[in-house]
Amino acid sequence: MAKRKRLDIDYSYDFELYGIISTLKPYKLAWEINRAMSKSLAKMADFEITDKANTMALYTHYAKANEINTLRLFRNKPNEESGSRELLVPEHSHFDFILLAQGEAFEDSNRLQQLLRNIPSVELVAFIPLAALKSKEHFIF
Secondary structure, eight states, X not given: OOOOOOOOOOOOOOOEEEEEEEOSOHHHHHHHHHHHHTOOOEEXXXXXXXXXXXXXXXXXXXXXXXXXXXXXXXXXXOOGGGOOOOOSXXXXXXXXXXXXXXXXXXXXXXXXXXXXXXXXXXXEEEEEOSTTOGGGGGGOO
């Protein structure tokens, strides 16, 4: 009988995640972030994830990327037409949005959080530690 071998892949996560609580629509929050941070987040194709039951979930997604820095804003709830009810980050169901920051411009996490907190419609911004996050594989592109 042949022995089974398991392939374990260890990814390096060179980004930070932030949870945002806000009652705004995704396009409005993206616009507010653009104003507050002098960025130009643009609507991207919906972010697709297939869950364990082979149900595809679609998440609203805004992004601004260049060679050095990436900023992505995801809605934590899936779009209604996707048929799935799985949250993007189920461990943090209280967050309405997830912000992914990657690159040199976002190394000062306190400054980024303060910029986001200055947006009047943002109720809470919190750093999400990746070490305990089971769904961090969703953010590997």
